[in-house]
Amino acid sequence: MARIRTYKTQAVVLKQIPLGEADRIITLCTPNMGLIRAIAKGVRRPKSKLRGHIELLNHISISLNRGRNLDIVSEAESINSFGNLRKNLKRLSIAFYVAEIVLGFSAEESPSTVLYRLLLTALSALEVTDQLELIARYCEIGALSGSGYKPELHSCVDCRSILEPSDHVFSYLKGGILCPSCHNDYGEKLIPVSLNAMKLMRFMQKETLLSTAGLNVSRKLLNEVGQTNRRYIRFIMEKELKTTKFMDLVSNTSPQVK
Amino acid sequence: MTSEYLDASNPVTRLVQEFHKLPGIGPKTAQRLTYYLIRIPEDEARSLAESILAVKDRIILCSECYNITENNPCLLCTDSNRDNKKICVVEEALDVLALERTHSFGGLYHVLHGSISPMNGIGPEDLKIAGLLERLKVRAIEEIILATNPNLEGEATAMYIHRLVEPLNITVTRPARGLPMGGDLEYADELTLSRAIEGRQVF
Numbered sequence: 001m002a003r004i005r006t007y008k009t010q011a012v013v014l015k016q017i018p019l020g021e022a023d024r025i026i027t028l029c030t031p032n033m034g035l036i037r038a039i040a041k042g043v044r045r046p047k048s049k050l051r052g053h054i055e056l057l058n059h060i061s062i063s064l065n066r067g068r069n070l071d072i073v074s075e076a077e078s079i080n081s082f083g084n085l086r087k088n089l090k091r092l093s094i095a096f097y098v099a100e101i102v103l104g105f106s107a108e109e110s111p112s113t114v115l116y117r118l119l120l121t122a123l124s125a126l127e128v129t130d131q132l133e134l135i136a137r138y139c140e141i142g143a144l145s146g147s148g149y150k151p152e153l154h155s156c157v158d159c160r161s162i163l164e165p166s167d168h169v170f171s172y173l174k175g176g177i178l179c180p181s182c183h184n185d186y187g188e189k190l191i192p193v194s195l196n197a198m199k200l201m202r203f204m205q206k207e208t209l210l211s212t213a214g215l216n217v218s219r220k221l222l223n224e225v226g227q228t229n230r231r232y233i234r235f236i237m238e239k240e241l242k243t244t245k246f247m248d249l250v251s252n253t254s255p256q257v258k
Numbered sequence: 259m260t261s262e263y264l265d266a267s268n269p270v271t272r273l274v275q276e277f278h279k280l281p282g283i284g285p286k287t288a289q290r291l292t293y294y295l296i297r298i299p300e301d302e303a304r305s306l307a308e309s310i311l312a313v314k315d316r317i318i319l320c321s322e323c324y325n326i327t328e329n330n331p332c333l334l335c336t337d338s339n340r341d342n343k344k345i346c347v348v349e350e351a352l353d354v355l356a357l358e359r360t361h362s363f364g365g366l367y368h369v370l371h372g373s374i375s376p377m378n379g380i381g382p383e384d385l386k387i388a389g390l391l392e393r394l395k396v397r398a399i400e401e402i403i404l405a406t407n408p409n410l411e412g413e414a415t416a417m418y419i420h421r422l423v424e425p426l427n428i429t430v431t432r433p434a435r436g437l438p439m440g441g442d443l444e445y446a447d448e449l450t451l452s453r454a455i456e457g458r459q460v461f
Contacts, residue, residue, distance in 0.1 A: 015377055020282055046438045052447025056377075056410040081449050086410065089417040096376040096414075103377075242379035249381065250418075 006074065008063040009033060012119050013056050014103045018044065025070065026054055028062070029102055029119055034110040038064055040073040053078045057085070057095055059120060084127040091126050093250040097243040098122045098139045104237050105147040114146035121209050131213045133222045136247075138212045140229035141204040149236055152176025153202050167194045170228055172235040191231055197224045270296070322393065324369040324386045326351045334367060341365040343400040347390065347419065349373050349407055357405065365403075368393065373411040374418055382418055390419070394426055401429040408435050 011028035014035075019025050022044040028036045043051045053060055053076040060078050064071040085091050102119045106112055122139050126132065144150055155162050157176035168177045169190040177198065183190060200221060204212055234240060265271060270292060277288035295303060319325070320332035327333065334340065334354070344365030348354055354367050370385040394402070404419060406412035420430050436454035437446060446454070 047440055049442065049445035052450050055447070055449075078447050078449075081447065083449060083452075086413055086449075087417075089414065089421060092410075092414055092417070093376065100377055243376035245379075246374065246376040246381050 004066070006063055006065050008061070009036075010059070010061050010079065011036065012099075012116070012123070013054055013058050013060065014099050016054075016056060022048075024054075026073070027103065029106060029116055030111070031113050031116040032111050034112060035103070035106045035108045036064070036071065037108065038071040038073050039067065040076075050076050055081065057082060057099060057123060059123070080124070082123050082127050085123065089250050090132060093243070093247040094132050094136050095123060095126050097136060097241070097247045098126070100241055100243045101139055101143045101233065104233075104241070105143045112146060115143060118142045118146060118209075125209055125213060129213045131215075133219075133226070133251075134213055134215060134217060135209065137200075137222060137225050137229065138204050138209050140226075140233060141201060142209070144229070144232070144236075145205055149175060149232075150205065151201065151232065153198050153205070156182055158182040163198075165195055167192065168198065169193065170232070172232040175232070191228050193228055194221075194224060196221055197228065200225055201228075323367050324371060324389060325354055325367060339364075343398065344403065345390075345393065345399055345401075346403040346405050348405050349412065349415070353405065363403075365401075370406070370415065373406055373415040375411045376414075382415075385415070387419060387422070391422060394423065394428065399428055401431060403431050403433065405433050 009028075009030045009032065011030045013026055014029050015027035016024045019039065022042045024040045024043050026038055026040050028038065030036055040050055040054050042048050043054060045051075050073060054062075054073065055078075058078045059080040059082070060076050062076040063074050065074050082095075085095055098119065102115050106115050118139060122135055122142075125135050129135065141151070151170070152175060153163075156179035157171065157174040158178055159182050161179055163177055163179055168179070169183045170176070170193045171178050171183070171190050173189045177193065178190070200215075200217060203215070230241075230244065266275070273292045273295065274285075274288045277283050277291050278285055283291070295306075316328050317326050318328075318330055320327045320330055320335060322331045322335040325332050325334065329336075341364050344363075345368050346357065346363055346365055347368045347370060348357070349370050349372060351369050351371075354369060357363050357367075368386070368390050370387065370390075372380055372385050374380060374382055374385070393399070402419075402423060404416040406415045416432060423430055434453075434457050435450060436457060437443065437450065443451075
């Protein structure tokens with residue numbers, strides 16, 4: 001690839017860390033270039049022109065100059081800053097969670113349009129719908145599928161036989177459902193999954209976020225799918241997600257002082 | 259001769275290494291500072307060393323507002339001329355300095371020592387929020403100003419505190435957001451600009 005000095009792209013800002021006196025290193029999720037880490041100079045000064053545009057979770061159009069190590073932001077303009085999302089703590093806590101999942105499943109210089117699309121649609125949806133939990137679940141499934149970890153929910157991951165319509169167990173070691181005759185071989189690391197949970201997960205695998213948000217799903221089922229996804233993601237990433245604690249805190253606390 | 263300079267017990271090498279640990283100081287700057295210090299008079303060097311120790315020995319966090327201070331409670335908390343019905347909540351002790359410089363706020367402060375940043379694993383329990391709620395319960399506070407930074411993390415922190423404070427019947431305010439002095443309208447982001455228009459004032 002020819003080294004072009006400047007390039008432009010659309011992106012969503014996923015992470016910011018301070019650098020030196022007034023700079024920041026920002027991590028961007030882009031449609032065609034995977035994750036990009038770039039230096040935004042002077043953005044901690046109040047007069048910075050870039051400052052407001054490269055705010056976390058903004059959808060921006062950005063131009064960058066190739067640097068020796070990290071690229072340097074030359075211009076940025078926000079396309080959508082999801083104002084509604086920023087006004088509500090619960091929406092925001094889930095947006096942080098979705099961002100961490102997308103960040104965790106993306107890699108530098110390994111483009112994933114699926115993850116980028118997922119992130120953008122999720123952020124827009126989190127602004128308007130009230131089905132916040134459903135969106136979080138959809139993003140878990142979507143990110144898993146979009147990065148090669150799609151849970152196998154139709155046939156047994158071991159013997160490949162088609163699954164009977166009943167409750168089963170999910171093996172996060174194998175990344176899918178095991179049929180009753182196979183699951184004894186695995187002993188531990190199995191999560192029981194009800195038939196309804198499997199149905200919901202299958203639905204999310206093939207449908208869009210919009211049609212998922214139209215579903216009416218019980219809290220219990222959402223929790224079940226959430227627990228399964230979370231354990232599977234934790235297993236793949238080999239670490240605890242940082243945003244879950246805050247998300248749980250915000251969704252559980254009633255607005256009262258203890 | 260070079261081996262003498264690489265020896266970790268050599269005072270020059272040690273000082274270079276100590277400087278290198280400080281934020282924003284690279285190896286070259288560390289060397290430059292060290293060689294500068296070698297040339298200065300002894301009393302200046304002594305005064306520098308003593309002031310570093312004094313910061314460590316005497317500076318504590320105020321038990322009321324968590325600002326850094328020499329006295330506990332701090333001078334701002336004990337000053338009878340200040341309006342003790344208003345609390346301004348800020349992220350860092352440096353923000354107190356910035357606000358004090360404006361001379362436009364005469365109330366009390368509360369320093370959180372950070373902001374909620376879920377992506378970096380910093381939650382409300384890592385901040386001095388419990389102390390704030392304690393103060394709100396004991397004292398007759400009428401207004402709480404959430405002066406956290408106007409970015410996503412500061413905003414999340416403000417919303418979180420607002421949620422906790424809501425049932426207490428205290429007025430909760432946020433500083434106005436708008437265009438900075440010396441700024442350019444065309445470069446302002448849409449959020450700032452829309453807030454600036456919403457909050458416009460009669461000229």
